[in-house]
Amino acid sequence: MYQVRDLRLSFPDMTRKPLFGAAPRIEILRGLSFDVSKGAVLGIVGGSGSGKSTLGRTMLRLLEPTGGSITFNGRDITHLEEDALRPMRAQMQMIFQDPMSSLNPRRQVGGIIAGPLRVQGHDGIPAKVTEALDMVGLPRSFANRYPHELSGGQRQRVGIARAIALRPEFILADEIVSGLDVSSQAQVLNLLQELVRELGLTLAFISHDMSVIRRLCDQIIVLYQGEIVEQAQTADLFAAPQAEYTRTLLDAIPLPDPDQVWA
Amino acid sequence: MRDARGDVKRPIGLRLWLSGGWLILLVLAALLAPWIAPQDPLAQDLFTSRLPPFWEAGAEPGYWLGSDSLGRDVLSRIIHGARLALIVALVAGTLTCVIGTALGLIAGYYRGWPDRIISRFVDIWMAFPPVLFAILLIAVLGTGLTSIIIAIVVIDWTRFARVIRAEAMTQGAMDYVASAQVAGRKRMGTMLTEILPNVLPTIIALLTLEMGIAVIVEAILSFVNLSISTDSPTWGGMISEGRTSVHQAWWVLVFPLITLFLTVLSFSQLGEGLKDRFDPVLR
DSSP, rough: OOOEEEEEEEEEGGGOOOSSSOOEEEEEEEEEEEEEOOTEEEEEEETTTTTTHHHHHHHHHHOOOOOEEEETTTTEEETTTTHHHGGGGEEEEEEOOTTTOOOOOOOSSSHHHHHHHHTTSSHHHHHHHHHHHTTTTTGGGGGGGGGSOOHHHHHHHHHHHHHHOOOOSEEESSSSSTTTOOHHHEEEEEEHHHHHHHHTEEEEEEESOOHHHHOOOOOEEEEEEEEEEEEHHHHHHHHHHOOOHHHHHHHHHEEEEEEEOOO | OOOEEEEEEEOOOOHHHHHHHHHHHHHHHHHHHHHHSSSSSOOOGGTTTTTOTTTSSSSTOTTTOOOOOTTOOOOHHHHHHHHHHHIIIIIHHHHHHHHHHHHHHHHHHOOOOHHHHHHHHHHHHHHHHHHHHHHHHHHHOOSHHHHHHHHHHHHHHHHHHHHHHHHHHHHHHHHHHHHHHHTTTOOOHIIIIIIIHHHHHHHHHHHHHHHHHHHHHHHHHHTTOOOOOTTTTTTTHHHHHHHHHHTTTTTHHHHHHHHHHHHHHHHHHHHHHHHHHHGGGOO
16 A cells, blocks of 8 residues: 655754854655555554654655655655645544544534545535544544544544544544643543454554554554664564564563562 | 522622613614614704703703704714714724734734834834824815724724733743643644634624724714715714804703713723623633
């Protein structure tokens, strides 16, 4: 579904801009190549500042790459204009990290879910909104609530409902459980897993948490400072990590070991 | 699941009652001025000059708040002056709001060159002393209601542009804007349907503030004799006339001043009250 080749992205560093002349550029993504095949659940993992969120936003073309190419469903979208991208947007949706800022605070949940459907010119919108609410396990009466009246987990479900309402082929989930408590995390992850299976979604799941990735994904990309340091099937990666950085990440997983000695 | 939000009472606060009440009273006074004013606001009569308000010795019935040195009834002049004050407040306030908000939204949301142009303009504009600028404008345009309104709009749009730009920038950085892009919403649509509703509480607060300011600016211009001709009574004009005889007839100065003060205060409190009442996020 996605072919990403030698993807590069850099921003001008305005803090170190000389008085005259161009600012030096900060390289965020330094030549990434990978494929996402249809139906795959890809985990993108890396530490803070590794460029994983930037990679996600570039894949959805919220950012324009400075080099390389992105092909989605056989079409080169690397430098496509927003007008040309717009009809394709229905096929690629995103669930955001912070469910508070990703939901318009002055719009009711029903309106938030209906928004993309309306933009993409669907009909029978109320029925589709109800269906989406049912699928994410929220009561239908929530359609008349404002985001601040919901809990964190419920908000994130609204975010998921908005993404799946369009029945996209691909969904990018950017750190969607990092702001939730552990029990809500588990619920949201279960829900996502179920939806992926039911709707045959292709999913890219960005996280810094290896244990979450392990549960959900079948392939993993490990990012470190804008480069892919390891790319493997989940089972292989956990059994035999190749890169030094991957081992560091694996060591950072807290294990529920009752016999652990606390120094 | 039980939904008890309907049971939550949102009382109309005292703030909204008082400010709304005063403004409604003022609107009624302005609309019905010819019928409810006890005297002709322009009728001069030296036999009734400098009559004190009704509770003092020597007051005449029919001149409730006294009369000025030309024998004109203060209450009638305040009631007739409300017409001009309210027209200026509503028309100048709304026009300023629409122009400033549009420019501020564009600058804050689109950024890039529209922002650079608009922001430079605002910076240059704000470097002019506003009162002098107004006097200069009126001198060029000539006195009259339209000139006052134009002067207020031309000077005060920067207030809106500045604040709304900052607000639109904060809102534009939120994920729900990115989410609108992911949904395929056009830039213009995103600005109007996603950002504008979130900036609206600020706009309303500013608008009501601006209406108060418009009343004050009109009073200032009347004070320096640059408002409209003395044929129509204005609060500012009354204050400036009352100033000369403040030792002999304080009521000519004080009553229009109190009216002005209450009106400006009511406008700003109305903004706050409306926000408390109708903003879903504060519920």
